[in-house]
Amino acid sequence: MTEFYLDGPPVHRLRYLLDYCQAKRIAPNLLTRGLANDEALAEPLATLPWTDFQRVVVNCLQILPETEFQDAAAQYWQRPENHHWLVLGRSMATPFDLLIELIGDAGHLFQDMPVKVTTHYRTRDALIVRVEADSDSAPNTAFSELLMAELTGFAQGVALDRFRLSSRLLSNGFELNCRVEARLGASFNRWLKRLNARPLTALRVALQLQRRAESLLRKKVADSAQTQRGLQTTLKQTQMSLEQLLTTIESDQFEIDADNQLHAKDVKTLASIRSSLGITYFxxxxxxxxxxxxxxxxTALQKIRAGALDQTFITLRPLNQALGHKKHLLLARGPHNRVQAALVQAPDIPKPSALIPTTALSEVLQTLSTEAACLTDARGIIKWHNRAFLHLTGTQQPNCLGADLAEFVPSALSDNQLRMFYQDQQGA
Structure with missing residues (x-):
């Protein structure tokens, strides 16, 4: 595998083909025929399954004549991020030596690709590499045709004469065979350029380091984009669940437009507020x-509109009781520059019973009371007890608080026998 490979072939690898077809006024849907997700091509940092990646190449091979497909592949080297390879190759005495950096073990043309590239054979005028993958959909002849067209465009761009290419299909990939027919002697111009090519070694090393850094950066960006897509999916699911919850609890839902005017989702939602208070604006x-x-x-409305927040809850404190009891206001981003809102009734918090001692008093009672003791309400529901009561009844606190005291007393005993029964139990 390449050092910093992505989960699948990156879309940016096919960007130049898409631009070429667009310049030829070819309908985009012709290139995306048979794709599982045709919208993925709109994101340069996205990745594609091997089947979709190769399907785009196959569509281009079917749409474009052979000469135009070769011309489209040659455009790869004219892009600003790739043009330096032509400049580098034109200044070399033997541009064929540069192929190892294009299709070698860490070659430029396999950058970010989830493939394994092996240099099978290499001499001064020949290079054989094998491209393989462990996935179920291994790279096939479509990818090899694309690589051969790109290498042919490179050879033409650097004036590499007598350059020959062939491919052989393997069980889980293919093999590329590149060679250049030996010439009787190099021209004087080539020899002169070799004298001026001394700093090229350092330049090639610098380019290799730069490619590694670019690959690592692209992988981080792709991972971040994938994480962002996952978060957006989770957010949509949360918003759907929230809408279902608001519908279940019968909240008043409405929308706020750009002019701060209120628009009810249901006709009855704001009817009472509008009729009694004349409220039509936020x-x-x-x-x-x-x-x-x-x-x-x-403040929350401004943040929602600015995109700083997706949704937020606000506790409303009315000046009077005209708006009813205290409520919560939910604001969330909605479609068409509107903000979705919902009024949710604040739950009534029951007042603590006077029978339940405070924490400090409870600790004092725990210390002073040596016998089992508990406090109940008028219905006989246990509201407080000490530790001796748990020891006596042999139960746990979660099973005791809120339970009926009668559950811990045998039904055969009368009130007069109750104290004697527990005294006997404690003595035992």
Whole structure:
């Protein structure tokens, strides 16, 4: 595998083919025929399954004549990020030596690819590499045709004469055979360029390091993009669950447009507020709140519209009881530059029973009371007990609090026999 490979072939590897077909006014749907997800080509940092990657190449081979496909492949080297290879090859005495950096073990043309490249044979005028993959859909002749067209375009761009290419299909990939027919002697121009090519070794090393850094950066960006897509999917699921929850608890749902006007999702949602208070705008709604609550609502609405927040809850504190009991306001980003909102009734928090001692008092009672003791309400439900009560009854606290005291007393005993029974149990 290449050192920093992605999960699948990257879309940017085919970008030049898509641009070439677009310049030829070829309909995009002709290139995406048979793809599982045709929208993936719109994201340069996305990856494709091998079947989709090779399907795009096959579609190009079927649409474009052979000469135009070769011309399209030659455009790969004219892109700003790849043109330096032509400059480097033209300044070399033997440009064939540069092929090892294009299709070798860590070759440029296999950058980010989830494939294993092995140099099977290499001499001064011949190079054989094997391209294999462990996946079920191994690279096939479509990928080899694309590589051969790109290498042919490179050879033409650097004036590499008598360059020959062939491929052989393997069980899980293919083999590329590159060779250049030996010439009687190099021209004087080639020999002169060799004298001026001394710093090329350092330049090639620098380019290799740069490719490694670019691959690592692209992998990080691709991983981040995949994480972002996962978070967006989770957010959509959460929003759907939230909408279902709001519907279940019968909340008042409405929308706020760009002019802060309220639009109810249901005709009855804001009917009571509009009829009694004449509220049609969000500013009129917040005017009925305290200063701090109004400021919280306005700030949250601005953040939602700016994209700083996806959704938020705000506790409303009305100036009077005209708006009813205390409620929560949910704001969330919606379609068409609108903000979705929902009024949720705040749950009534029951007041603590006067029968339940405070924490400090409970500790004092635990210390002072040596006998089993408990406190119940009028219905006989246990609200508090000491540790001796648990020891006596042989039960656990979760099973005791909130239980009926009668559950711990034998039904055959009367109230007069109750104390004697527990005293006998404690003595035993």
């Amino acid at each position: 500013d009129q709604f917040t005017a009925r709140l305290t200063d701090s609550s109004r400021s919280d609502c306005e």
